[in-house]
Amino acid sequence: MNLAFADIRHRLGRFLMTCVGLGLLMAVALSMVGIYQGVVAEALALTRSLRADLWVVESGTRGPFAEASRIPGDVREMIARVPGVDAAGAITLRTAEMRAPQGLLRAQVMGYEPGRPGGPAAIESGRGLGGARFEMVADARARLPLGAMVTLGGDRYRVVGTTRGLVASGGDPLVFIQLRDSQELQFKLAPPAARRALAAGSSAGGTDTINAVVAQLSPAADPDAVAETVRRWKHLAALTDAEQGELLTRSVVNRARVQLGMFTVVLLFVSAVIITLIIYTMTMDKLREIATLKLIGAPDRTIVGLVLQQAMLLGVAGYAAAIAIVFMTRGLFPRTVALGPAEVAMMAGVIGGICILGSLASIRAALRIEPQQALGG
Known part of the structure; x- marks a missing residue:
């Protein structure tokens, strides 16, 4: 019997509510990643549409x-x-x-x-x-x-x-x-x-x-050579399409990109703290159950698997809810939310890493539980 699934079935309502709450938090972080990518996509959309060299x-x-x-x-x-x-x-x-x-x-x-x-x-x-x-x-x-x-x-x-x-x-x-x-x-x-x-x-x-x-x-024609020909006229300046794209992404929208990037990092940090606290709380709620497992001779790897599996299941369910929320609502955002497979996979890796790291404190606390606590001591 898988102890993680058994515990989740025992507290299914609470687990689902926790997943929805985490999903909303992850949806905000995922949206910021999409908006960050969308700012660049919007800046370059016009130049690409004009097909100007x-x-x-x-x-x-x-x-x-x-x-x-x-x-x-x-x-x-x-x-x-x-x-x-x-x-x-x-x-x-x-x-x-x-x-x-x-x-x-x-x-x-x-x-x-x-x-x-x-x-x-x-x-x-x-x-x-x-x-x-x-x-x-x-x-x-x-x-x-x-x-x-x-x-x-x-x-x-x-x-x-x-x-x-x-x-x-x-x-x-x-x-x-x-x-x-x-x-x-x-x-x-x-x-x-x-x-x-x-x-x-x-x-x-x-x-x-x-x-x-x-x-x-x-x-x-060589764009750089043609641009250099135009620059010889002292009253004109010329930019190639590559230079215009570089200017747009590094100068015109740079401040917006930096702000969105910093906000995304803050959101991920907050998500990591909340996920860690939730996993720790879920582990401490099972203090007597973990002590009972130790009392009947369960090895440490069983305790570690219980905590880690629940943390990963929480992350997977929350992230699935986040993806559903973002893709159903991104058309309502005032800015483009550009999310492709690369961004979704990258964010999944980040969330997975957060869940693993966030479970370390809970694993340590679980391993320090004494078997006598199962008897009310």
């Missing part, structure tokens, strides 16, 4: 994601003529609030030229932007159905298509509009400001400004 921005900046970048719109034609460039497109990027049917919606607005690099690679439903103005493609995170009307910058846009998984590094959903609409939204001065600019002798009303140029290179 080269990013051209204002000299001295690392924009458009890390800092502000403004360059003239005709830079796109200059980049398109660089040897090795197959196609180039101009983009603008800004965060804005829009009035949607469900209320105010904060989103990152990206303007691009349909037919050129800069737009989403895949449309989940509806269609991409056409030739008409005031059309919008929104990510599913914005919860805007096809045909919805939203007000942005005083103009009304119709949602004609949706994407999935395209969000800003801060978690805001991405929406795509025509480059011309985005330029007017971002760079056109209001009439009072335009009059002041004219009075000061500066240009007012010019909107042929963009934040970056994205380029797709020919298969034989």
